[in-house]
Each structure stands twice: as structure tokens, then as C-alpha cells.
Amino acid sequence: AAPTAIMTGTGVGAQNGVLIKGGEALESAANVDTIIFDKTGTLTMGKPAVEEFVHLDDKVANDELLWMVLCAERSSEHPLAVAVVKYCEARLSELESDFASKVFSPPEFQAVTGKGVSCNVNGRTVAIGNRPFMKLLKIPPADNEVERRMLAMEDTGATAILVAVDGELAAVCGISDELKDDSPDTISRLRGSGVECWMVTGDNARTARAIARRVGLDERYVVSEALPATKVLKVESLQKDGKVVAMVGDGINDSPALVQANLGVAIGAGTDIAIEAADMVLVRNCVSDVAVALDLSKAIFSRIK
Ligand code: ADP
Ligand code: MG
Known part of the structure; x- marks a missing residue:
């Protein structure tokens, strides 16, 4: 040539x-x-943002759940984690919650590639990730209504992730990327x-x-x-x-x-x-x-x- x-x-x-x-x-x-x-x-x-965060039950207070999720995701470098952290910080500050000042990085943090993160926050196990991750952790699957909600998020092109606290689903989160x-x-x-x-x-x-x-x-x-x-x-x-x-x-x-x-x-x-x-x-x-x-x-x- x-x-x-x-x-x-x-x-x-x-x-x-x-x-x-x-x-x-x-x-x-x-x-x-x-x-x-x-x-x-x-x-x-490549700049995902949280569109929906649905708290599934009242076993944990809303601001406490946001705080746990924030603590769990802040050690992850995944773009989805960055979006979740930003969302939780904004909500906690909007709610003027005391938890906003208690944010820390849990020592036993674990990230599983392609699946999600888990750690221990003040004696409670928090896991955040996709369905296969929840299955891996033997967490009972979402009921029909939650599953329908996830499918609806996914049909818009968003990524739906689940939050579990102490082995039970606690929230579902829809994250979208333009x-x-x-x-x-x-x-x-x-x-x-x-x-x-x-x-x-x-x-x-x-x-x-x-x-x-x-x-x-x-x-x-x-x-x-x-x-x-x-x-x-x-x-x-x-x-x-x-x-x-x-x-x-x-x-x-x-x-x-x-x-x-x-x-x-x-x-x-x-x-x-x-x-x-x-x-x-x-x-x-x-x-x-x-x-x-x-x-x-x-x-x-x-x-x-
Ligand atoms: P991609 O190539 O789309 O970035 P990854 O293989 O990194 O995909 O992750 C696949 C899936 O694993 C994500 O869509 C999400 O459901 C889950 N996941 C991975 N890391 C995290 C995290 N830190 N928080 C929540 N979910 C996660
Ligand atoms: Mg890429």
C-alpha cells in the first residue's frame, strides 16, 4: 500500500x-x-441514573434502607453503583435524615462480577444486584407484582436491580441510561x-x-x-x-x-x-x-x- x-x-x-x-x-x-x-x-x-426506587415493605424505615444501600454501593466502581449512590445521597438529604451523617464503607464488602454486591451494614446483610445474584444467595424470588414491575422497567430499556436485607427482598430499583x-x-x-x-x-x-x-x-x-x-x-x-x-x-x-x-x-x-x-x-x-x-x-x- x-x-x-x-x-x-x-x-x-x-x-x-x-x-x-x-x-x-x-x-x-x-x-x-x-x-x-x-x-x-x-x-x-454510559451515565445511568435511578428512575425508580420502590421500597417493598416496612420492615426497615425508608431512610435507613437508603442508607444501607448507599453504604453497600459506595465501595463499588460499577456505573450502576455510582447512579445508586448519587440517588441515595440526594434522597437522604431531601428527607433531612440523620442517616446522611452516618455513611461509612463496610469492611466486609464483596463484589461479584456481572451480578452485584453484598456486605454487612451494622449487623445486617445487604445484597444488591440482579436476579441471578439473588438466586445465588438463595433469596426467595420476587412475587408476581414485583416481577411485573421489573419487567416493565426492563421493557423501557432500564436495568432493574433488587435489594435484599437479611435474606429478604426489600426494594427494587430501575436504572436507565440514555x-x-x-x-x-x-x-x-x-x-x-x-x-x-x-x-x-x-x-x-x-x-x-x-x-x-x-x-x-x-x-x-x-x-x-x-x-x-x-x-x-x-x-x-x-x-x-x-x-x-x-x-x-x-x-x-x-x-x-x-x-x-x-x-x-x-x-x-x-x-x-x-x-x-x-x-x-x-x-x-x-x-x-x-x-x-x-x-x-x-x-x-x-x-x-
Ligand atoms: P455491563 O457490561 O452491562 O456493565 P456487568 O457485567 O458489569 O454488565 O453487570 C451485569 C449486571 O450485574 C448489571 O446489569 C447488574 O444487574 C448487576 N450488577 C453488577 N454490579 C452491580 C452493582 N454494583 N450493583 C448492582 N448491580 C450490579
Ligand atoms: Mg461499555
Whole structure:
């Protein structure tokens, strides 16, 4: 390939916030026919907020429950935990509760990847996480009404999480994360130019399906409850089908898949690990820059071929 064309292409990319790590990356980009997008922080803003917090019984006072949840989640770095902490702090201050001044970080804190957190708050066991986490802890499942409420949250694309105190469900919480403005347009544009688009996520199937619908992806192109290794397997299986695969993601969770893909693309305020693993970095956090990058590389490689 002509080095000058590649240099020019790399330069034009940089002017548009598309950082390309070398000519090989540019050539891979020109051949991509399949793109896998991560959901959270890639197609969505990655800034979740609590929409609903439903206290299920009166065994624990409302402010005390908020306090326990706040103590439990403040040691977690998960974006959902950040949203929960912010919500609990705001509610406690609104309620002018004494508990606001008693916040601490429980010493026996435990986080289970892809499931949730648990700890001991003043002699009581608090667990916060998804259904599989509650099942793992042998906490009796939600009754029909609570389950219906969770399903309704999930159908809007929100993530529903459960709170248990001393082995019994105490609250259900709906957390939503806005779509990026340009996600639906970008997917439709890419699909229109013949690129196969997929979405992978650690989130549950129902939430994933609702988000997929809103960005214009059929549920056949959605992989949910995906651990980092599952994301790698998805890339590999498409490659075995002869596809040239780009993986677009922002998180540590995505890094192994970024490495496996023919083209790894880190987006926006992605973690350093994702940026390190990627062949291409989209500085501006715009999903549409994925299409810009592919168009640019195709323009260069059609010229020199
Ligand atoms: P994602 O790739 O969507 O960030 P993760 O694998 O990190 O997914 O988490 C999957 C699910 O595990 C979350 O959707 C949530 O239900 C649950 N979970 C993980 N960590 C926490 C936490 N700190 N608090 C509550 N729920 C959590
Ligand atoms: Mg992500």
C-alpha cells in the first residue's frame, strides 16, 4: 500500500478525532463487513441514573434502607453503583435524615462480577444486584407484582436491580441510561451500506432487547448477559463464518474482544485498558465516527488498489 496515502489518511482521521494506530489498522478498517457494538457507554451514554426506587415493605424505615444501600454501593466502581449512590445521597438529604451523617464503607464488602454486591451494614446483610445474584444467595424470588414491575422497567430499556436485607427482598430499583443521539442513525447508515451490525452486553436479555429495538437492531443480532469471554467468543464465531469483524467498546470488559477483532475500536472516554487494546480510537465519543472511519479507510484503499 502506498505509504503517502496511508499517511494522508491517518492525518485526515486525526483531524476528525479518529486516531489510527498504523497502516495495518487502516487496511483492516477498509475490509470490515461486520461490527459488534458494546451497549453501555458505547451505544448509550454510559451515565445511568435511578428512575425508580420502590421500597417493598416496612420492615426497615425508608431512610435507613437508603442508607444501607448507599453504604453497600459506595465501595463499588460499577456505573450502576455510582447512579445508586448519587440517588441515595440526594434522597437522604431531601428527607433531612440523620442517616446522611452516618455513611461509612463496610469492611466486609464483596463484589461479584456481572451480578452485584453484598456486605454487612451494622449487623445486617445487604445484597444488591440482579436476579441471578439473588438466586445465588438463595433469596426467595420476587412475587408476581414485583416481577411485573421489573419487567416493565426492563421493557423501557432500564436495568432493574433488587435489594435484599437479611435474606429478604426489600426494594427494587430501575436504572436507565440514555441512548447516544447518533446511535440509531449510525446503525441504520451502516446497515444501509451492507455492514452487519451486532450488539453485545452484560445486561439482561429484556433490557438488551428494548435498547436494540430503539437503535434499530433485530433481536437476532443481540447477545445479552455476556461476560468479557463471551464477547471474545462472539467475535471468533463471526470470524469463523468468514466475516471481517470490528468490535467497538469503551470498557475493560470489552478489551479482550477488541484484541480478538480484526479491528478494535475504543470509543470516547473509554478506559485506558480499552484504548491500549484498540487499533483505532474515536476521541469524540460519537458513534457516527465509526462510519466516518470506515468510509475514510475505504476511500484510501480503493484509491491505491
Ligand atoms: P455491563 O457490561 O452491562 O456493565 P456487568 O457485567 O458489569 O454488565 O453487570 C451485569 C449486571 O450485574 C448489571 O446489569 C447488574 O444487574 C448487576 N450488577 C453488577 N454490579 C452491580 C452493582 N454494583 N450493583 C448492582 N448491580 C450490579
Ligand atoms: Mg461499555
